[in-house]
Amino acid sequence: MAVLRALVLTVCLLCVYAPAPSSSSASSGYFLRCLSASIPSELVFTQSSASFTSVLASSIRNPRFSTPGTVRPLGIVTPTNASHVQAAVLCGRRHGIRVRVRSGGHDYEGLSYRSERPEAFAVVDLANLRSVRVNRARATAWVDSGATVGELYHAVAKRRPAFPAGLCPTIGVGGHFSGGGFGLLQRKYGIAVDHVIDAVLVDAQGRLLDKKAMGREVFWAIRGGGGESFGIVLSWRVRLVSVPPKVAAFIVPVSVNDGAVDVLTKWQEVGPALPDDLFIRVMVMNGVAIFQSLYLGTCDALLPVIRGRLPELGMNRSHCREMSWAESVLYVYVGSGQPIPVTDLLNRTFPMDSSNKATSDYVRQPIGRDVWAEIFAWLARPDPGIMILDPYGAQISAVPESATPYPHRGGVLYNIQYMNFWSAGNDEEPNVRWIRDLYAFMAPHVSKNPREAYFNYRDLDLGRNVVVGNVSSYEAGKVWGEKYFKGNYKRLALAKGKIDPDDYFRNEQSIPPLVRRS
Template sequence: MQEANMAAMSRSLALAFFFICYAASSFSSSLASSDSFLQCLSEKIPSELLYTQSSPSFTSVLEATIRNPKFLTNTTRPVWIITPTNVSHVQAAVVCGRQEGVRLRVRSGGHDYEGLSYRSERPESFAVLDLVKIRAVRVENQNATAWVDSGATLGEMYYAIGKAGNQLAFPAGLCPTVGVGGHFSGGGFGMLLRKYGLAADNVIDAVLVDAKGRLLDKNSMGSNVFWAIRGGGGESFGIVLSWKIKLVAVPPTVTAFRVPVTINQGAVDVLTRWQDVAPALPDDLIIRVVVQGQTATFQSLYLGTCDALLPVMRSRFPELGMNRSHCKEMTWIQSVPYIYLGSSATVEDILNRTIAMDTSNKATSDYVRQAITKDVWTEIFSWLAQPNAGLMILDPYGGKISSIPEAATPFPHRGGVLYNIQYMNFWRAGGGGDAQRTWIRDFYAFMAPYVSKNPREAYANYRDLDLGENVVVGGVSSYEAGKVWGEKYFKGNYQRLAMAKGEIDPDDYFRNEQSIPPLVTSGN
């Protein structure tokens, strides 16, 4: 299948080769006219796949995968939307963009927390390349691998894997509407992280269109670039169209449980204990926590039966009070909708690509390397009791994700991490959200003494522009200015990422407010 996939990609490359030679050797910063860019595209891409702001369907296509209503207004929108169906269309968009001075922003699922895959913080003229029509999933049972296109959702990927058998799975995120392209690019973790690590840890090949319009695989893009795309953040190194992933083994029966504990039931004590227990549990077991209001809800997935799980919980974490009545046995694929969508959801529900647009949100993240004391947890619950308060999601590390060296992939949050924190707050769509944003920023400041330091680490897939934005100097993003946010996401891997960017895109064609700046060395 890999050979067939690459052969098809190569045929598309051959068809597109006649226009690649016209790509500009460096990107012009001058804005192109709408007519010239559109004319260039129209010669290579069917008109029904192109949308201008005057197109009747432009707004509906743009908003179809906007996941945060606050980005529907008061932001810079694209001038064009391109919805390619094959490799040659993507190459044409890159070549025309370079030739006519139009940058591309690439969207897979639209969950980017800052919306940078389809909007800009600054006034500029750009096009969105929406990969919604490049979304195939091709599972190869015999060697436990799959090719997954970037426009597929996690739900579509999981569904195809589940159809292939009940003992194969993949370690990626919980939300089924998240797009594969952005998720894999930033690392990607979920309920299998302690057993199998990140999604990016299990990527074994990829197909990428670079800033020159070339079609590259793992070998032709080079080891530094292949390293960079597996956790270095989306939309910095080119357009990854497809990923080859290594599937992982799961038993025919897994067990999930959900145990809520209120502050009056001892949530402070249970959470304090959880910090020591959760990262040291057997790798087959993960217990994450959602802390909201005055309740901590412990959510778990165990790769085995309830009978095997109960002795582990009694001996390792009796404080939680988990018992047989909490157990829900099922197949792994059934656990996907159960954990994220609830007990009434079906496996078919994870194919639904739409989500409710009734709330806007703001998020950011932290990493905890030393357990937070009981008295601080008491203060945390007082913050969560405030008006306009948000929530915390705690994902424990340990196991596989922590055993991989920090430099093995761009994702550096490995050994020594107890857990990741995601902070989120929500407000009604159309509302201002000022109070909710103030709460999350003030709470983030309060947490500073209790989380990682030098740098204060953050997760790239929980993108937060409050951590810093790129500064463009001489037509390219500044490497030094990028350190402000880049070392929070990538620690010591930031420099190598910038060098990989310098290899594949030294002119910084693919860029946004938090893309990797190019660091061009004398050897490039």
């Protein structure tokens, strides 16, 4: 930590904190000059920079938010060490310019690089901070927030352990961990934040804090309480888990004509009650339910389990493939049924050819067969999207709701992600309406009081912050906050009040500060 303290001191000498004035073109100019005095020029891109547009677009995953009407940042900082991040924060505080933080750019509402309000802000893009340092003897790793989940998997898999996080390899670690991070290993090992054991955070005062320095409540909050609320997490120390040298995976599509409604109706009770080594998710689209599975064992051991618990699926030996755990991630993610080279985990590119809209639900009581028949009819309507169902139970459900900010634990059968895509030039309105209408239709069949949602499937339809006196309203934040965090929302707001009472780090769905009065 001596090195970290030295970095803090260096930055503080460059840019002393002062109370933030109101935002104006003058303060924007002062802010940019402060950046240029504190950070190498090749790491700062202003709107007048030749590379500004390409750097901004480099991690935009949703073309909806790259239109000319999108509010763009004043500048983008691409730090290569902690002192650059500290400088961006301190310059922002001094000149009244907020910063937004981007790791992989997968934020479903684009809030890591855009604003819904006409305001001056800058982006700290962490893509250059992407190191993964594995300690094989201790079965731990330090992973920087700008690394992708695929890069983390590739690094740890070379030494044969694994890590329980999401399926999409191009997701940035920083945002993924900040929202919880569930994936194929969740029934065996829980979710990503269950295995975070330390972190390095830049707070609103520009300080560099580890777990001990940030304190118990803030460390609790950053592990699933939402990104860009408590500061900028630069790096995470995680505990790795073990998997067999070979695992088994299968992909089995079942059409409506072949009994998909019946198989899916049974799956929703069987899937969460299977042995914890077995995970079977379902993608529902175009009249087909696609069952995708990871099993921490062999095909010979898996077949009797499926035949005994879900014979309606019709899964046989020809469907099953054995491969390494790292290969299984790509096998299920791509869904082609063919093995994919492990080196593809390192691919950070993402096709940006279709816009999208998403939202989510949690199911605690089985949905009836007749309702599933209606759902398949919804999926056959014009402008249809997809539903992805991830089973819970086992270890993810065994963790208490208050252990981390991520509260969707005991009693959850499965999570639903609704998503729709449309090509450039197509009308956005009917595609977004499809999601909203299906979400309304599902209300009687999913969790209630609150109707739960997953923060990493962020949806501004659930509510937006209301700023009162230059601070986000705690009461207004309940509208969306209790859907994502249930009873943990108040504790998150109190943690925010400790680390950032002035609400410097904020966006349309950041945690508002709640300051406990003595």
